Amino acid sequence: MSSPRKCLSGKIGPSILNSDLSNLASECQRMLDSGADYLHLDVMDGHFVPNLTFGHPIVKCLRPKMPNAMFEMHMMVEPAERWIEDMAASGANMYTFHYEATQDVPGCVRKIKEAGMKAGISIKPGTKVEVLDPFIDLVDTVLIMTVEPGFGGQKFMADMMPKIEYLREHFSDLDIGVDGGVSLDTIQMCANAGANMIVSGSALMKSDNPREVMQTLRNTVEDSIQKSQLER
Ligand SMILES: O=C(CO)[C@@H](O)[C@H](O)COP(=O)(O)O
Ligand SMILES: [Fe+2]
Numbered sequence: 001m002s003s004p005r006k007c008l009s010g011k012i013g014p015s016i017l018n019s020d021l022s023n024l025a026s027e028c029q030r031m032l033d034s035g036a037d038y039l040h041l042d043v044m045d046g047h048f049v050p051n052l053t054f055g056h057p058i059v060k061c062l063r064p065k066m067p068n069a070m071f072e073m074h075m076m077v078e079p080a081e082r083w084i085e086d087m088a089a090s091g092a093n094m095y096t097f098h099y100e101a102t103q104d105v106p107g108c109v110r111k112i113k114e115a116g117m118k119a120g121i122s123i124k125p126g127t128k129v130e131v132l133d134p135f136i137d138l139v140d141t142v143l144i145m146t147v148e149p150g151f152g153g154q155k156f157m158a159d160m161m162p163k164i165e166y167l168r169e170h171f172s173d174l175d176i177g178v179d180g181g182v183s184l185d186t187i188q189m190c191a192n193a194g195a196n197m198i199v200s201g202s203a204l205m206k207s208d209n210p211r212e213v214m215q216t217l218r219n220t221v222e223d224s225i226q227k228s229q230l231e232r
Contacts, residue, residue, distance in 0.1 A: 006173040008196050010221030012214045013040035013072055015179070015201035017053065018152035024058065025065045031204065034211040035218075038070035038093075040179070040199045042152075048078035048101050049150035056086040063091030072096060072120065074179065074199075076149045081108050088115035096120030096143050096177075099135075100127060109138045120177070124149060129163035136171050141197060146190075147180030152201040156181030161193040168194025172232075187217050191224035 014036050019027035028039055041059065046052040059071060072094040073087050080097035081104075087095055095112045099121055102108045112119040121135060122143035132142060144163050147154035157180070167176050178195040183203035190198065198217050204210045 008173065008175070008225050010191075010218045010225060011037040011175075011197050012218050013038045013177075013197060013199045014204045014210070014214075015040045015042055015074075015152060015199050016205075017042045018202045019205050021054075025062055027205075028062060028066060028069070031210065032066060032069055034204075035214045038072050040072050040074055040201075041092075042074045043077060043083070044150065045077040048098065049076045051150045056083060056090040056092075059087060059092055060090035070094070074122065074143070075101075077101065079103075081111055084108075084111045084115050084117075088112075088117050092117055094118040094120055094140065096122050096141065098149075099123050099131060105135050106138060109135070122149075122177075122179070123163075125157055125160060129166050132167075133170075136167075136174060141175040141177055142167060143177040143179055143197075143199070144195070145180050146178055146182065146186075149180075154181055156183070156186040156189075158186070158189055161189055164190065164193035164195050168228075182217075184213060184216060187220045191221045194224075194228070196221055196225060 014031040016027055042053055044051045044053045070093045073092045075097045078101040080102040095117045109119045118140040120141040120143050121139045124145050146157045146160045175197050176195050177197035178190045179199040182198055182200045204213055207213045
């Protein structure tokens with residue numbers, strides 16, 4: 001008997017990196033009210049990437065203001081394990097770490113799960129996707145970077161699409177995220193390649209109608225999922 005298939009769905013996670021950070025809570029709420037499925041919160045340590053953002057004290061302040069929101073922490077920090085317990089205690093739901101920032105991927109995933117969070121793993125543009133093969137069964141999501149991590153508002157790297165295609169071909173039920181330069185102009189490429197968790201920053205923050213943009217991003221992904229399921 002074949003095991004039941006997980007039903008993939010398109011999810012939109014706004015990155016608040018390029019928002020008005022002096023009004024972080026209201027910017028997050030604005031995205032949730034516009035239909036965000038989750039919030040993608042970019043944590044940078046000024047060491048793994050050449051920029052600094054915020055840490056768990058901010059997450060702890062945000063959590064009571066939006067008790068039901070799903071917080072995905074994109075941890076651009078080295079060592080990757082450093083903030084697991086603090087983030088869990090502050091109300092994070094998912095801890096997405098970088099493959100390049102740990103010596104012990106399974107150990108890092110184990111700690112994340114023991115802390116009660118979901119685990120995501122991300123790779124920088126220069127890292128081959130095949131390195132993830134041994135770890136796919138351990139994690140909840142994979143996040144493919146389509147810019148060099150560190151800054152919002154960069155140009156989308158279309159040459160990362162084969163990584164997503166590879167993952168979708170080999171792991172048909174995997175939640176695959178894409179992060180960096182994702183907009184109305186680039187979503188079709190992401191959807192065609194097989195991404196279903198869409199992180200988008202500036203395209204949503206700069207829009208006068210983030211609800212409409214999110215809906216278009218989601219519909220594009222959903223259409224592509226449906227098409228590929230019909231082809232199976
Ligand atoms: O992790 C990162 C950058 O390091 C991303 O989450 C970006 O911040 C997304 O913003 P846009 O590229 O969509 O503007
Ligand atoms: Fe990110």
